[in-house]
Amino acid sequence: MQLTKHAHACVTFTGDNGSLLIDPGTFTPGAAALIAGATAVLVTHEHFDHFDGAALAAALDRRPELRVYGPAAVRAALGDHDGRVVTVRSGDRFEAAGLEIQVHGEQHARIHDDIPLVDNVGYLIEGRVFHPGDSYRVPDARVETLLLPTSGPWTKFGEAADFVRAVRPVRMIQVHELMLSELGQASARTLLGETGLTGLPLEILAPGESTGA
Template identity: 65%
Template structure:
């Protein structure tokens, strides 16, 4: 499976001619281009940096075969589009072409008691090849080879991130949701959490537009 990193929380995943895009939000400049080539879009939750409602709605209108998977709030914002918008919750499994996805988790990580926590789901793809948790430190009860780890934002905490990586036990960690970090911040995070730090796992950062084989 090939993963392409886009800005912030958005990634494209490709396998055997199937292409998925996860979390094309308003902070991802090339989100429209990525979605235009996708067979399906997976949304973890409705926050603007993960879900560009206008962009995804326009893509559904322009691409008759496009499917979208997300929480009830995401589906309500988009409408049915002839049954191509699907509500998913923890425990669900679905296939898009050659890629199988399982759904994990329920809620966004807390930011503050005064800020509501929306529903948030994570997607485990291709029998554990890669896991995108959205905005949550939820550890799926399944092996994960590559964990996409959020490393910046109002809800993230380095101590909790370290415990999260220890709980998931992935072979590899890639930083996502890192847009609020400077280059020094990304490197500092990798050093603290990485192979010679708190988790013993290598933590890599990919520049937007970079692809790797998983």
């Protein structure tokens, strides 16, 4: 299985039977093209930087084979599309693009009491790689590779470090980085990385860069 990092929270997993796209949002240039090439799409939550609703709706209209999975708000925004938009919840297990998916978590991380919490799910791919969306909720499963969010109105490096320590992955890769400058990303790698709070290297992949997963 190959993982390709795109801008912000968007990644693609490519296996023998297709490609699985997670969180194509409006912060990801070329999201529509990525959706066009995907066998299936997973959405962690409804926020626009993770969910380009217009691009996904257009793709569902054009491609009767496309499947989209996400919380109830995603289905409400897109419609049923003859059962091809599927609501998922914590504890669900299913297969998409030939890959095994486990769903963990229920809510977005708190930003402020004045901002309502929305549903947020994380996805464990093939029992190895975990994409948490916008949450530090620790999955009830062993994780080999953690995709670690490093920027956003809800993020805090101290909480991110505690999240990594609780998950105890073998490897971690940065996602959700667009609110950090190059200096900010370097600071995240230092503070959260091998010589910092977690003792584990924080890998920073450029958009379009791939790695084995």
